[in-house]
Amino acid sequence: MIIEIKDDFDLGKIADSGQCFRFNKCGEESQEHYSVAALDKHVLVKKLDENRYEFSCDQKEYDSFWKNYFDMDISYSDIRARIDKTKDEYLYNASEYGKGIRILRQDPWEMLISFIISQRKNIPAIKASIEKLCALAGNEIDEGKEFGKIYSFPTPEKIAALSMEQLSSCSLGYRDKYVHQAALDVASGAVDLDRWGKLSDEELMENLLKLFGVGVKVANCEILFGYHRLDAFPIDVWIKKVLDAHYQKGFSFESYAPFNGVMQQYLFFYSRTGG
């Protein structure tokens, strides 16, 4: 089905923005489209022209899932408009360069595991580990003729039931015990990620930091990408370089609240692939 999207929406930039790991470009140059997997859903999205996109799902699934996943109720062009070129030219340039990025509304469980795995790994390695984990413990949700089979992201119960040997086979390295413990915590009910969504920012951060293998950076990624709290500002090596090089007097968080996380995405994407 065809969807008209007028706000910022660039699949390639979203794919490279580091917030999602099951987003893949496929097809020929002229027939380019993106394969997107989230939890137990999968869709192909193809750009037809400036504002029109073809989704491989029906209207019902778009309305009930993907519309929310792509965060279509928020205007990212309005958020970009808050940036004053005369006050922060670097951020302005980053936002122009990253125009089209949106913060996806992803699942807290999937994001928690994904970002625990992400530590001290590069993006291709993160994606490879997640795909192995999905193939090992997820369910087949799409036969994926041209791009390989697509599996759902495993439930906490499924991961909790894996042996350490099976987890190791996903190239998790020393993170295998973190993933295993997180799965046990959630499957047993000791950790209730849905309920955590109702907590204050401070309480949510406090709870996340108690999890084995979760430090400040991973917790902030979970808050921003898993809970879609757009003011969270994860500081990784790339953002640290940006802050050191361009913000010695400090980044003006107060100017962009409650959307500092969106600014973080522009800075991250710009520093990695642009200037």
Add this chain to the structure above:
DNA sequence: AGGCAGGTTCTTA
């Protein structure tokens, strides 16, 4: 071959 990659935990003083 040695260093490093979207960090966190563990060990020392």
Add this chain to the structure above:
DNA sequence: TAAGAACCTGCC
């Protein structure tokens, strides 16, 4: 309480 080392694995 705070630095510094250790950590899996894969890829230059």
